[in-house]
Amino acid sequence: MLKNRVSALLAQHRLEKPEVSDLYGKCGMAWLKTLDLPTPDDYLLKEDSSLIEFLAEKIKSTDGLIKELGAGDEV
Numbered sequence: 001m002l003k004n005r006v007s008a009l010l011a012q013h014r015l016e017k018p019e020v021s022d023l024y025g026k027c028g029m030a031w032l033k034t035l036d037l038p039t040p041d042d043y044l045l046k047e048d049s050s051l052i053e054f055l056a057e058k059i060k061s062t063d064g065l066i067k068e069l070g071a072g073d074e075v
Contacts, residue, residue, distance in 0.1 A: 002048045002055075006032070009041055009048075024052055 003024055010017060015035065020028045032049050036042065 002052050006045065006048050006052070009037065009045055013037060013041070029053060
């Protein structure tokens with residue numbers, strides 16, 4: 001939902017996405033942070049970008065925990 005909303009904001013302002021493998025990866029997120037949209041869209045973009053980064057970190061952390069907990073389990 002967050003990624004869709006960011007994509008909609010970019011389309012609404014006719015911003016061409018950079019040629020990156022993942023707009024929500026490291027380079028893409030860095031590009032998003034450089035954008036200066038009019039209010040209130042600037043606020044929405046910053047909030048959504050922050051939430052995307054937060055959730056990505058939580059997913060990474062949870063994946064690590066699952067791997068750790070399942071390390072001794074048989075398949």
